[in-house]
Amino acid sequence: VMMKPSLAIWYDELSGTDDSDINNGTWGTFNTLYDTGHKFYGLMDLFLNKINGGTAGLGLEDIAVKGTLQPVPGWTVKAAYHWFSTEVDPSENGAARGPQVAASTDADIGTELDLSLHHKYNSNMVITAGYSIFEGEQLFNEQRQNAGDDAQWAYLQFHLKF
Numbered sequence: 001v002m003m004k005p006s007l008a009i010w011y012d013e014l015s016g017t018d019d020s021d022i023n024n025g026t027w028g029t030f031n032t033l034y035d036t037g038h039k040f041y042g043l044m045d046l047f048l049n050k051i052n053g054g055t056a057g058l059g060l061e062d063i064a065v066k067g068t069l070q071p072v073p074g075w076t077v078k079a080a081y082h083w084f085s086t087e088v089d090p091s092e093n094g095a096a097r098g099p100q101v102a103a104s105t106d107a108d109i110g111t112e113l114d115l116s117l118h119h120k121y122n123s124n125m126v127i128t129a130g131y132s133i134f135e136g137e138q139l140f141n142e143q144r145q146n147a148g149d150d151a152q153w154a155y156l157q158f159h160l161k162f
Contacts, residue, residue, distance in 0.1 A: 004070040012040060016059025016088035022095045028088075029057045042082045042112040044132050044153055055109065056098055056143050059087025076118040084109040090139060101142045110136040128157040 014030040021028040032048075041047045041062050047055065066080040085107040090097035097105070116130035134151040141148045 004068075006068045008064075008066045010040075010062065010064040010066060012060075012062045013087055014060040016055065016086060017057045017096055018088045019093040019095045029059060041084075042080070042132070042134070043114045043116075043130065044112060044134050044151065046112070046134060046151075047084070055086050058090060058093075058096060058107075060109075061085045061087050061107075074120045076120075078114075078116045078118065080112075080114045082112045082114075084111070086139065098143070100145060101139060105139045105142060106137075107139065108137040109140045110134055124161045126159040128155075128159065130155050130157075 014032070015028050016030075017026075017028040035048045037048050038045045041060065047060055047062075062082055062084055064080055064082040067078070069077045071077065086109060087107075088096055089107050090101055090105050091103060091107075094103065112132060112134045114130065114132045116128055119127045121127055131154045132152070136144075136146075136148060136151070
């Protein structure tokens with residue numbers, strides 16, 4: 001097929017700790033030790049540490065649409081759009097959500113768009129340029145106590161095998 005298109009619809013869920021876990025003295029949060037999650041949960045790596053930084057122990061749900069095209073030989077365009085939310089509803093779990101999160105806050109964390117262009121220069125080198133933007137929702141902003149500005153990230157990478 002011309003341009004070799006691909007499309008994937010992705011869903012991943014990592015369990016979280018809710019109030020009943022806290023009351024029973026148990027831990028329900030899935031911990032991905034030594035995580036390389038940017039491959040799965042967005043290139044900006046906002047959810048590598050699901051316990052202290054990523055979702056504050058509330059778990060993670062990631063719904064994504066990912067696609068690729070190869071417009072000409074040696075060139076690949078990739079795009080991914082992620083919808084992030086917590087597995088545990090913070091509005092129903094006061095102890096789990098923590099004091100910095102309002103009781104009315106829902107489970108939506110935010111969305112991320114990742115765009116990248118890959119060029120296989122030769123058999124030993126791949127050059128990649130990319131751009132990502134993350135738009136945080138109320139929960140994300142309250143957990144991190146930030147003003148709600150979007151995060152943007154651009155990069156240029158040379159992958160050389162020798």
